[in-house]
Amino acid sequence: MAATMKVESLMSTALVTVRDTDTVGAAEAEMKLGGMRHVPVVDEKGNLVGLLSARDVLQALAKGKKRVRVGEYMTRKPVTVTTETPAHTAIDLLLDNQIGSLPVVGSDGHLMGIVTETDFLRASRGGFGP
Numbered sequence: 135m136a137a138t139m140k141v142e143s144l145m146s147t148a149l150v151t152v153r154d155t156d157t158v159g160a161a162e163a164e165m166k167l168g169g170m171r172h173v174p175v176v177d178e179k180g181n182l183v184g185l186l187s188a189r190d191v192l193q194a195l196a197k198g199k200k201r202v203r204v205g206e207y208m209t210r211k212p213v214t215v216t217t218e219t220p221a222h223t224a225i226d227l228l229l230d231n232q233i234g235s236l237p238v239v240g241s242d243g244h245l246m247g248i249v250t251e252t253d254f255l256r257a258s259r260g261g262f263g264p
Contacts, residue, residue: 145253181244221257
């Protein structure tokens with residue numbers, strides 16, 4: 135990975151999102167369908183309000199809370215980055231916070247994408263051979 139690589143070149147922009155008023159069961163279905171471990175939670179304007187992980191979903195389901203709102207289990211104010219964040223800084227944030235993804239937001243809080251540990255592995259793969 136180039137030392138000057140930015141999050142913008144790694145992030146996914148084709149996003150599946152949920153609302154904090156959606157049920158955990160509905161969010162689980164979306165996550166399974168998309169093969170995702172994390173799903174951004176947005177408001178009606180597309181601004182990030184939280185992040186729901188597979189672990190959050192499992193915790194809710196273990197308690198029989200499939201019909202509970204996402205807002206009760208999501209992480210509020212998740213660690214975020216911008217498109218201009220250097221890739222190495224984003225990696226440090228993932229490692230330091232022991233998380234698997236970082237929502238990418240604009241200065242106005244609008245969700246622009248997501249970057250995951252898998253995105254970094256794909257980017258670094260080229261440096262390890264064919």
